[in-house]
Each structure stands twice: as structure tokens, then as C-alpha cells.
Amino acid sequence: MAQVSSIADEQTSTPLSSSKSITLKIARYNPEHDESSKFMEFSIPYEKWTTVLEAILEVKKHFDHSVAVRYSCRQATCGSCGMIINGKPRLACFTKISELNSDIVTVEPMNNFPIIRDLAVKFERLFDSHQKIKPYLIRDDSELEADAKEFLQSPQELEQYIQFANCIKCGLCNSACPTMATDSSFVGPQALAQAYRYVADSRDKGKDSRLKIIDDSHGIWRCHFAGSCSQVCPKGVDPAMGIQLLRGYLLGFRS
Amino acid sequence: MTQDERKEGIKGMANPGRYGIERVAYWLMRLSGLGLLGYFVAHIYETSNILRGQVGWDEFLDLTQTTEGHLFLTLVIGMCVFHTVNGIRVMLGHGGVGVGKPARPDYPYDPASQNYRHKIGIYSAILLAAVAMMYGLAVMFGE
Ligand code: HEM
Ligand code: SF4
Ligand code: FES
Numbered sequence: 233m234a235q236v237s238s239i240a241d242e243q244t245s246t247p248l249s250s251s252k253s254i255t256l257k258i259a260r261y262n263p264e265h266d267e268s269s270k271f272m273e274f275s276i277p278y279e280k281w282t283t284v285l286e287a288i289l290e291v292k293k294h295f296d297h298s299v300a301v302r303y304s305c306r307q308a309t310c311g312s313c314g315m316i317i318n319g320k321p322r323l324a325c326f327t328k329i330s331e332l333n334s335d336i337v338t339v340e341p342m343n344n345f346p347i348i349r350d351l352a353v354k355f356e357r358l359f360d361s362h363q364k365i366k367p368y369l370i371r372d373d374s375e376l377e378a379d380a381k382e383f384l385q386s387p388q389e390l391e392q393y394i395q396f397a398n399c400i401k402c403g404l405c406n407s408a409c410p411t412m413a414t415d416s417s418f419v420g421p422q423a424l425a426q427a428y429r430y431v432a433d434s435r436d437k438g439k440d441s442r443l444k445i446i447d448d449s450h451g452i453w454r455c456h457f458a459g460s461c462s463q464v465c466p467k468g469v470d471p472a473m474g475i476q477l478l479r480g481y482l483l484g485f486r487s
Numbered sequence: 488m489t490q491d492e493r494k495e496g497i498k499g500m501a502n503p504g505r506y507g508i509e510r511v512a513y514w515l516m517r518l519s520g521l522g523l524l525g526y527f528v529a530h531i532y533e534t535s536n537i538l539r540g541q542v543g544w545d546e547f548l549d550l551t552q553t554t555e556g557h558l559f560l561t562l563v564i565g566m567c568v569f570h571t572v573n574g575i576r577v578m579l580g581h582g583g584v585g586v587g588k589p590a591r592p593d594y595p596y597d598p599a600s601q602n603y604r605h606k607i608g609i610y611s612a613i614l615l616a617a618v619a620m621m622y623g624l625a626v627m628f629g630e
Binding site: 263319320341343344345346347353391392393394395396398408410411412413414415416432456457458459460462463464465466467468469470472473474476477479480483485486 | 491492493494495496497499500501505506507509510512513516517577580581582583584586587589590591592593594596598599600601
């Protein structure tokens with residue numbers, strides 16, 4: 233019982249009492265009644281380890297609880313907290329203020345996504361595109377029917393796709409992509425990287441059907457290998473590599 | 488719908504400042520491609536002047552014998568060389584050549600596809616374009 237109450241008493245965040253502080257500029261916009269987005273400024277103390285997400289939560293706690301921000305894991309695992317931080321798409325929970333080397337930290341909602349409110353954006357299209365490429369193993373038999381009970385894979389076979397399985401669907405890559413910036417029908421680096429993840433999986437037999445889905449006028453050919461997706465990916469997925477390897481199949485460089 | 492998509496638009500697509508030399512190369516490739524297309528159309532028009540006989544041809548060719556004409560042709564040389572060399576790099580990349588091998592990534596997750604091979608390709612394209620432009624300038628203004 234005593235333990236329960238001590239958990240309840242626990243501070244929800246570490247009080248920040250550093251002598252260093254930054255100006256945090258937060259883009260505020262409610263599509264229901266605002267004409268355009270406006271910045272609100274807050275002076276926030278920070279330590280070497282303070283993340284941008286913690287600074288935003290500090291604002292919510294002490295200054296303005298109405299700031300809309302989506303987060304959950306606080307450890308670059310759930311993919312919720314993507315936003316534009318000082319001009320680039322980054323995860324707020326994975327970006328330390330000290331690494332930005334700036335006295336002003338500006339946070340805005342991710343580009344190429346519709347705004348729900350303030351920093352929270354809609355992920356419907358990201359998830360729809362992801363679903364479109366059939367993000368699951370495709371084969372006629374299943375573990376339940378096959379005698380083997382599981383489909384074995386060698387460590388080498390695992391290496392072929394495990395990097396791409398790191399994707400947390402944060403959408404940073406889609407936000408950085410120059411094609412996404414002008415084409416709302418483009419399937420996008422996130423989904424294309426996942427198409428490669430399954431095509432490269434030795435257990436999967438759905439290569440042809442997936443290649444057919446992405447061989448579309450708003451599919452893989454809209455990628456110009458600008459590489460911005462890979463540069464912003466917080467999990468080392470490297471969508472640009474996956475996409476070019478995938479295109480290799482369609483161009484006949486690989487089989 | 489489109490309004491609410493919040494696409495970054497042409498401005499965001501063309502902004503080369505944020506994502507390293509690869510994005511600059513992407514931007515230069517598009518620009519030089521469109522520039523060359525424009526030049527190609529103008530070139531057809533220019534050479535069609537031969538239908539006006541030698542006088543018409545010489546008259547039109549004189550346009551390129553001016554300072555502006557020389558600078559314009561220098562730009563075309565630069566676009567041509569960059570577009571060709573970078574085009575070869577891009578085509579290799581598109582086929583999966585030199586984009587690295589899948590491997591378990593480690594922090595800080597430097598992407599293997601943004602590697603020195605492609606960076607060398609981009610810088611070579613820029614360097615060769617610059618050298619060709621200087622050679623062009625030397626020939627045209629050196630008479
Ligand atoms: C040997 C010479 C050439 C090579 C190797 C080459 C290669 C390429 C490649 C690979 C692309 C696609 C780039 C990407 O995916 O982002 C491209 C785009 C393009 N090229 Fe070329 N090209 C050459 C000559 C030309 C010429 C002579 C013209 C004009 C008449 C031209 C006009 C274009 C245009 C308009 C684009 C589209 C640009 C864009 O929207 O991004 N190219 N070229
Ligand atoms: S590929 Fe990387 S940047 Fe894109 S959604 Fe997945 S984790 Fe995020
Ligand atoms: S809060 Fe989960 S990724 Fe940032």
C-alpha cells in the first residue's frame with residue numbers, strides 16, 4: 233500500500249532548475265477557428281539531457297495546458313512525436329535541446345500532413361499507404377498448417393530486412409521527402425521501405441503482388457533518390473536504400 | 488482536401504539548404520533538366536532559321552556571338568555536363584548500385600545510402616561542370 237502511494241506522489245517530470253534556458257517557440261493552430269498559425273514563445277530552463285518533448289511538456293504543465301502534442305513512449309519507439317524542430321523533421325523525444333546548438337528552439341507540425349491541432353498531425357494517409365503495400369507475410373501455407381510449425385530463417389536472411397523492420401511509422405521521412413511536398417498521391421518513402429522489408433524477407437512469397445502495387449504512376453517511379461528520407465529517419469531504416477533496391481527488381485537489376 | 492494536406496509545395500521541394508548535398512544534387516538535376524529542355528526547344532527554333540537561307544542563318548547565329556550569348560552558352564555547357572554526369576550517378580543509384588547493403592543499424596544511424604560513393608559522384612559532376620564552363624569561357628572569350 234505504501235508503495236502505491238509513493239508512486240502516486242512521484243513527480244511526473246523532473247523539475248528544471250538549470251541556469252541555462254532557451255526560447256521555445258511553439259506553432260499554435262486550430263483548424264476549426266484559426267485563420268493561420270501563430271507562434272507562442274516560452275522561456276524554458278534546460279539541462280544537457282533535456283529533450284524537446286520535455287520542454288513542451290514543461291510548457292503544458294506550467295504555462296499553457298492547451299498545447300496539443302502527441303507522445304507516448306518518450307524513447308523513440310512509438311513514433312508519435314514527430315515534428316519540425318528548428319526546420320527539420322525530428323522526434324521531439326529523441327532530440328536533446330543541447331544538440332541543437334541554438335538559443336531558440338522552434339517547433340512546428342510536420343510538413344505534408346494535415347494538422348489536427350498545434351503539433352499533432354493526422355496519420356490516416358501514412359497508415360493507408362502502409363497498409364496498401366501489404367505489410368505482412370504473404371504465402372499459401374501458414375505455420376498452423378505446415379508441419380514445421382515455424383518458418384526458419386538464417387541470420388544472413390534476417391540481415392536482409394531487419395534494418396527496415398525498425399520502422400516506427402513516425403512519418404518523418406514522408407515529411408522530408410521532396411516528392412511528398414508536391415504530390416499528395418505519392419505512396420511515400422515509409423510505405424516503399426516497408427514494401428522492401430517484406431520483399432526482402434525470405435519467408436515471404438508476395439514479391440510480385442507488391443511490385444505490382446508500387447509500379448504505379450504515383451508509386452516508386454516518383455522517387456528521385458534525393459535521400460532526405462534517410463537523413464531524417466531516427467531509426468536507421470534508410471528508406472532511400474530500400475527504394476533503390478526495390479527499383480532494382482523492377483528494372484531487372486535484381487531478381 | 489488539398490488545402491488541408493499541408494504539402495510543403497514547390498518552395499519546400501526546391502529548398503536545397505536543409506538536407507545535404509544529395510538534396511542539392513536533386514534540385515540541380517531538375518533545374519538543369521528543365522534548362523536543357525528549354526535549350527533544346529530554342530535550339531530547334533534557332534537551327535530552323537536555316538530555312539531562311541544563309542543570311543537568316545548568319546543573322547541568328549550572330550546572337551550567340553555577343554557577351555550575353557557567350558554567357559548563355561556557358562550556362563548550357565554547365566547544365567549539360569552536370570546533368571549527364573549526375574544522370575549517370577542517379578541511374579546507377581536507381582538500379583541499386585552503390586547504395587549500400589542492408590545491415591543492422593547502429594546509433595547514430597548514419598544512412599548507408601548517403602555514402603561517399605554517391606557524394607563523390609555529385610561533387611565530380613559539379614567539378615566537371617565547372618571545368619567545362621571555364622574551358623568554354625576561355626574558348627569563347629579568348630579569341
Ligand atoms: C546523356 C545525357 C543525359 C542523361 C544521362 C540524363 C539523365 C537523366 C536522368 C537520370 C534523369 C532523372 C533524374 C531523377 O530521377 O531525378 C533526367 C531527368 C531529366 N532530363 Fe535528362 N539526361 C540527359 C540529357 C538530357 C537532355 C539533353 C535533356 C533536354 C532536352 C534532358 C532533360 C531532362 C528533364 C527535363 C528531366 C526531368 C527533370 C525533373 O523533373 O526532375 N536530359 N535526366
Ligand atoms: S522509415 Fe524511419 S522516418 Fe520513415 S516512418 Fe519509419 S522510422 Fe519514421
Ligand atoms: S514519444 Fe514515442 S517516439 Fe517520441
